[in-house]
Amino acid sequence: MVVGGGIAGLAAAWFLRQGGDRVRVTVLEGSDRVGGKLRASEIAGVTVDEGAEAMIARRPEGKDLAAQVGLGDDLVLPGTTSASVLSRGALRPMPQGxxxxxxxxxxxxxxxxxxxxxxxxxxxxxxxxPATLVNTDVSVAAYIRARLGGEVLDRLIEPLLGGVYAGRADRLSLDATMPRVAAAARSERSLLAIAGEIAAEAPADAGPVFTSLRRGMGSLPDAVAAASGAEIRTGTMVRELRRTQEGWRLVVGPAREPEVIEADAVIVAVPATPARRLLAPDVPKAAAELGRFDYASMAVVTLAYPRSAFSEAPQASGYLVPPVEGRPVKGATFSSIKWPHITADHPDLVVLRCSIGRLGEEGLLQRDDSELINLAMDEMGEIMGVRGLPRDRRVTRWGGGLPQYDVGHLDRVARIRAAVAQEPGLAVCGAAYDGVGVPACISTGRTAATRILDHVLRGREWRGNNVSNVHSVGGVGL
Known part of the structure; x- marks a missing residue:
């Protein structure tokens, strides 16, 4: 069972196809759509992502899956990868290397x-x-501050980590969020030397770091769902998961009209909080660890301006804002500059996205949509000199959307997986474990599917030729 109709759960359902006709897969999603935090919709007549707008190009999982489900020709590269940092009152270029x-x-x-x-x-x-000992996991802030001082931490590390995790460096795990740096720091004294070695390893012809899809990353989930051959049931909330003598029992639907589903195997692909609730009765050790996860909320304000609103059209892909600047907007992406195909048929349009909210800023996100839009417009007016009103605007809220990889994260994940491994026919996947990006989520889905196929196909040896039922359950509640 893959618990989740997001990209991890859908990827798991797709990889379960390797079991052939003997494996029947059902995806149960509590919301009215699949895809989780991958979603695209129209603004000012053009399609723009509401969640993740790109995936790492140098990891193969995302590109490979897109190609395998028929979207290979839709992969696009950014028009520019240059970015800036708003520091000490001005936009300044991100340092090369x-x-x-x-x-x-x-x-x-x-x-x-x-x-x-x-x-x-x-x-x-x-x-x-002298060397800074990192024999065990430490926070990013502790290590960076010791080696390079507070300003590098505050004005370079914090905005980059904030852009990925919406988190804070004094809590985030060095091992989990900067693994190559952490590994080298076990033996190398100088962090500058470590960064130089890592930068030198990048091939000169490696190409852009990111890629996306012509119709947005939001087009990937539906394509994966269709190609998986799985039965997709949206609007189906899972309230209970229990082990049975033959496999697993799921209780779905409202309490007044419960539906019981029997499954040979289950992949749980929902966030940590609902996963904890589902696993608590039969896998309490995993549930206890899942209960220690924290999540950050954020909002994305998308604005579509006429090009004439800018005295000078943006040249960079966007900019990041360090928390020490004390601004509500933590970053801005000029989507139509970064991804020129978005407005290829609307050359007089500039589409941009402003990210608002970090861990601990829940009060800021309690403002209504109009206030968040005004914050984004004020940001564009002050920093980019934008004048006038946008032609269209949109607010997308991702409550509890980003798992926090706090110190000790890798050990926590190892304990979860060890507890789950004791339960035949059970696996977990999703953004809570090995990375929040699309390729990382797909990778966890593939790993979970491999575990389940091994269980199901080995079990068939003594059960005969019966079809095995594998259910993917999503939308259990954030």
Whole structure:
């Protein structure tokens, strides 16, 4: 059973096709649509993503799955990958060669103007300071501050991590969020040297970091669902999951009209909180660990302006805002600049997205849509000099949308998987475990499907030729 109708659960359903006709897969989704946080819709007559707008191009899982479900020709590359940081009152270019914000080229860092003279003077001390012991997992903030000082942490690391996790560096795990840096830090004294080695490993012809789909990343879930051959049931809330002598029993639907579904195997692909509730009766150790997860909420305000509203059209793909700047908008993406195909038929339009909300900023997100739109418009007016009103606007809220990979995350995930491994016919997948990006979620779906197929196909050896039922359950409630 893959618990979830998001991209991880749908990917798991697709990979279960390897079991052939002997495996029957059902996806149960509590909401009225599949796809989770991948969704695209029209604004000002053009299709723009409401959630994730891209996936890592240098990981194969996302591109491969898109090709396998018939979207290979829809893969597109960004028009520009240049980005800026709003630091000390001005937009400044992201330094070349940085590794998740860690500078590898001091001259590029100087030229960017992101740090103050005092902040710049602190950075090269990394080369002579005693080693910072990281034999166990530590927070990103603890390690970065010890090696490079507070300004690199505040003005480079924090905005980049905020863009990915909507989290805070004093809580996020170094091992989970910056694994290559963490691994090297076990033996290498200088963080600058580590970043230089990592940057030097990138092939000169590696190409852009990101890719997307012509009709938006929101087009991927429906394509995967259709290609999976699974039965897709939306609007079907799962209230209970229990082990039986033969497999698993699911109780779905309203309490007044419960429906019981029997399954040979289950993949749980919902966020940590509903997963904890479902697993608590039979896998309490996994449920206890899932209960320790925290999630950040955020909102995406999409604005479509006439090009004439800009005195000068944006050239970069967008910019990030460090928390120390004290602004409600944590970043802006100029979608029609980054992805020119979006407005190919509307050349007089500039479409952009503003991200609002980090962990701990729930009060900010309690404002109504009109207030969030005004915050985004004020940001564009102050930082980009935009004048006039947008032609269209949209607010998308992702409550509890981003799992926080706090210190100890990898050990926590290992304990969850160890507990689940004790239960035949059960697996977990999703953004809570090995990465929040689309390729990482797809990878967890494939791993879960492999485990379930192994169980189902081995079980068939003694059950005969009966068809096995595998259910994917989603939308259990955030």
């Amino acid at each position: 940085q590794v998740m914000g860690v500078p590898s080229d001091l001259m590029a860092l100087v030229k960017s103007g992101i740090l103050s003279p005092a902040g710049l003077a602190r950075v090269p001390l990394d080369r002579i300071l």
